[in-house]
Amino acid sequence: MTVPKVLIADKMSPKAAEIFRQRGVEVDEKPGLSKDELIAIIADYDGLAVRSATKPDADIMAAAEKLKVIGRAGIGVDNVDIPAASARGIVVMNTPFGNSITTAEHAIALLFALARQLPEADASTQAGKWEKSRFMGVEVTGKTLGLIGAGNIGSIVASRALGLRMKVAAFDPFLTEERARDLGIEKVDLDTLLKRADFITLHTPLTDQTRNILSRENLEKTKKGVRIVNCARGGLIDEAALKDLLDSGHVAGAALDVFTQEPAKESPLFGTPGFVATPHLGASTTEAQVNVAIQVAEQMADYLLTGAVTNALNTPSVSAEEAPKLKPYMALAEKLGLLAGQLVEEGVTRVTVEAEGALAELGLKPVTSAVLAGLMKPVSDSVNMVNAPVIARDRGIDIAEVRHEKEGDYHTLLRVTVETGAGTRSVAGTLFGDNNPRLVELFGIGMEADLSGTMLYVENEDKPGFIGAVGSTLGKAGVNIGTFNLGRRGNGGEAVMLVSVDENISEPLLWEICRLDGVRDVKALRF
Structure with a gap:
């Protein structure tokens, strides 16, 4: 050898x-x-x-x-x-996971730096001043820490904060009530967190869903006097808005270890009273x-x-014998998971993966991993088919696999059912020509669609003229339609559409579509 x-x-x-x-x-x-x-x-x-x-x-x-x-x-x-x-x-x-404790401890260190104005007090004292009355801090005991992201690092921060006798409220779409209870924290929605938190710390990756999660609008929703820490990723906070709110006094302090542009050699935040900066030191310990x-x-x-694979970002754990057979199924599984992940807003408590027909004869673990990777990708860009089951388990998500050896309407079918606090929803797909992933059912409604590129999802009441209204709205915005995929439960009942488009869909356009008569839900999807 x-x-x-x-x-x-x-x-x-x-x-x-x-x-x-x-x-x-x-x-x-x-x-x-x-x-x-x-x-x-x-x-x-x-x-x-x-x-x-x-x-x-x-x-x-x-x-x-x-x-x-x-x-x-x-x-x-x-x-x-x-x-x-x-x-x-x-x-x-x-x-x-090697940097988890170090990053969590840095967040806690910055929290204390803000609470007691340590950098400014140090600079003043070493400059020969003795401005004891200038630096009036606040205690952290009894204060509410708002945690945006309760994964591996966030949960460590939560445990440290609880040890400091803080109250911890967390916003994380994949945090279950059971997992929150185990951690000793309260699961809340984002608006509730913003209104209640005395301190806010971010521990979420940068994705399309989390970019500018602390936007100007959300920063203005925070409690007056809030203090904000970010040791996660640059781009999670609107830095210009943060500067304005620090200047106005609405935000009492902010500490950033990460910036939208790095290395951050200059920033409008530099020199702002109440602002603390470190040069991406989250992982910098021996x-x-x-x-x-x-x-x-x-x-x-x-x-x-x-040949063992651990924490791989571009390949699942699959044996050499099964890899060629499983490859197209895993592509289908990831797309179905990604679809469900972008449509489900409540914390996921259970995921059931059902295989029917030909797929039921193959190993389901890699397929399930692909489903989970897709499901959690909207909130974690580092998730992959290898670490997805571990992340799901850490979030308290129950996973079930079911095999149906009989064939139904299709020679093979993969169904993904996601349970949340708001209810249960499922999506299903098959392979066309044994290779091409295809959606065939959405929330119990028959619909065939190729999940690719940028798509518009609309849930609406089935009314005459509605399809034309959506098409006209997209046309006026200069958005070209690729395909129009429709389904409904019955005449005049609930209807859904998936529209593939050639351009990104802006937030203002989504709001315009949302205001159309009969719309129940609308989202921009990316595959």
Whole structure:
């Protein structure tokens, strides 16, 4: 057996190389290589371990004749060209949980910095002043912490805040009531959180749904005197609006570790009274750096030696025998999950995956993972078919798989049923020509549609002229229609439509469609 060989291309804890060697993997440590230098030697390696400095792109991968896996010691993989890696069959892994405690502790540190004005008090005192009366802080005990995002890091922040005798209210579409009770926190909607929170801290990825989640409108809904912390991702807060509300005194303080543009060498927020900034230090502790180095080495060694896949961003856990058969079903599963995830607003408590006909004869675990990956993608851009079941379990979501060996109207059918506090809804699809994913049922209404690109979802009362009104509204906005897919329960009853369009659908246009007579719900979907 050929001994696999790994290149560590960025500065990393020595523990990584130690683990590779202990596992029988040959390893070279060569941090600081230029792109040309890396291209010149990468053909010798089966694995490439990086942090953020090295940027494996299509050129590097084209020269990497043997490369099987890229391991990112950390969460973000913006520096890795994942589509290029996928095209060449290279697995891309990250270590999503190695920085969790460190990031959570940094959020708590910034919370205290705001509560007691520590940076300003330090600067004043070291400047020879003694402005004791100027720095009147607030206690955190008994205050309400509003948590936007209650996943891995958010739940750690919640536990620390409870230890400080704070009250914790959380907004997270995938947080169940049961999981909230286990954490000792209260699950609330976003508006309630904004009105009640004395402190707000964000722990959610940046997605289309979370971008500017603290918009000007939402910032203005907050309690006067609120203090805001963001150690998650830049782009979650409207920074210009935050500046205005700090100046007005509505927001008493804000601490950002992340910015919309990084490195943030300049910002209108800099110098604003009550504002604290750190240069993306969430993961910057000795322990975190050691943890991610150990994890990436263990994951890469497992894959190179046994084929085991952990925390992969571009491939599911599938055996070699089943992979060709499952591939089209997994594409269907992810699209159905993504559809459900964009249409369901309440916290998901249970997901049931039902396979009928040919699919029932195959392994359902990868298919279920693909469903969950699609379902949670609207709120977590780092979710994938490998880590989705773990994330679902951590959120308290119950997962069920059901097989029906009989064939129904289709030779194979996949049904995804999602239960929330608001009720139960299901979507179903099949494969056309054994390869092409196709929606065939939406919320119990028969409808055939290809789920791709940007789509408009409308739920309405079945009335004459309604289809024309929607088409006319889109036309006036300059939005071109690709396909119009319709379904209804009966004459004059509930009707749904899925309209594929060639342009993005703006919020003002959605509101205009929402005001049409008979509309019950409207959403912009992306596949």
